[in-house]
Amino acid sequence: MFYFVTVNYYSAHLINRLIQSLPQNQEILYQLIIINNSPEDVEIKQLQQNNIHILEAKKNLGFGNACNLGLNYIYQQNPQAIVWLINPDAYFKSVDLTIVSTLFIKYPQISILGTTIYTPNGELWFGGGRFIPSSGTIKSTNLFTDFDDKFYVNCDWVSGCSLLINLKNFSQCPQFAPQYFLYYEDFDFCCRYAAQEHQIAITNKISVIHEPSTITDRDLINKFKHSTYSYLITIKQYCHSLVFYIRLFRLIIHVVIILPIKPKITVGKFLGIAQYWRIKFHFIRAAKK
Numbered sequence: 001m002f003y004f005v006t007v008n009y010y011s012a013h014l015i016n017r018l019i020q021s022l023p024q025n026q027e028i029l030y031q032l033i034i035i036n037n038s039p040e041d042v043e044i045k046q047l048q049q050n051n052i053h054i055l056e057a058k059k060n061l062g063f064g065n066a067c068n069l070g071l072n073y074i075y076q077q078n079p080q081a082i083v084w085l086i087n088p089d090a091y092f093k094s095v096d097l098t099i100v101s102t103l104f105i106k107y108p109q110i111s112i113l114g115t116t117i118y119t120p121n122g123e124l125w126f127g128g129g130r131f132i133p134s135s136g137t138i139k140s141t142n143l144f145t146d147f148d149d150k151f152y153v154n155c156d157w158v159s160g161c162s163l164l165i166n167l168k169n170f171s172q173c174p175q176f177a178p179q180y181f182l183y184y185e186d187f188d189f190c191c192r193y194a195a196q197e198h199q200i201a202i203t204n205k206i207s208v209i210h211e212p213s214t215i216t217d218r219d220l221i222n223k224f225k226h227s228t229y230s231y232l233i234t235i236k237q238y239c240h241s242l243v244f245y246i247r248l249f250r251l252i253i254h255v256v257i258i259l260p261i262k263p264k265i266t267v268g269k270f271l272g273i274a275q276y277w278r279i280k281f282h283f284i285r286a287a288k289k
Contacts, residue, residue, distance in 0.1 A: 003070075033055060
């Protein structure tokens with residue numbers, strides 16, 4: 001059984017497009033689990049069908065914590081399942097679940113698998129993630145430039161926009177870190193489970209189409225607040241302290257430079273920096289008590 005998981009935040013029209021793009025009349029059964037992060041969204045309830053289940057989050061949990069709700073639900077139903085996390089603003093041009101099934105049968109050692117992601121105009125948006133701890137560089141690249149004939153390529157991280165999890169490789173239900181509300185939770189997810197010797201890979205035999213920032217651009221201030229805060233806690237956790245402070249200094253300089261040009265982005269980044277230090281000082285004070 002395959003389970004698709006997507007997170008709704010006033011995105012019923014986008015999820016309806018995703019539903020229409022899901023495979024029809026295939027032998028492999030699947031369910032779509034919608035985590036509803038916007039309880040007031042009455043439109044999303046109209047999408048419920050026999051193979052579409054809506055889990056109410058009761059409030060906006062953010063992406064990672066909403067996915068945890070779905071993962072826990074599926075793990076209780078079927079701890080051997082394949083779970084495909086997919087953004088509500090993503091959809092399929094075509095998808096053959098037999099290819100996905102064959103991949104995990106042939107390569108059962110893969111625990112977390114990303115797919116290539118394209119924009120609607122056909123440009124490659126994500127082709128694999130690399131991480132350089134010495135410089136704090138977290139980048140998306142095309143890992144198939146030299147390996148196009150391979151079924152998959154190992155990588156450091158894959159995008160949560162289209163991420164498959166082979167649950168049977170986990171002794172406990174995998175979880176996103178709760179401190180991430182939005183952004184970099186996929187990077188942290190991959191790094192933590194790679195440290196536990198789970199294999200992280202990406203395939204170009206499966207792809208999705210994604211309209212970047214369709215949802216998050218509705219509120220630029222909160223978008224950059226969450227992305228900045230998540231970036232800082234990520235660099236602090238996975239890089240040397242010197243790298244962190246160099247990155248923080250460059251971030252502050254960047255915020256000052258763009259202030260007169262992009263005020264909303266500036267405010268968002270400033271709020272993200274402030275949130276990082278507020279939470280950090282809170283934990284320091286708590287530790288001293």
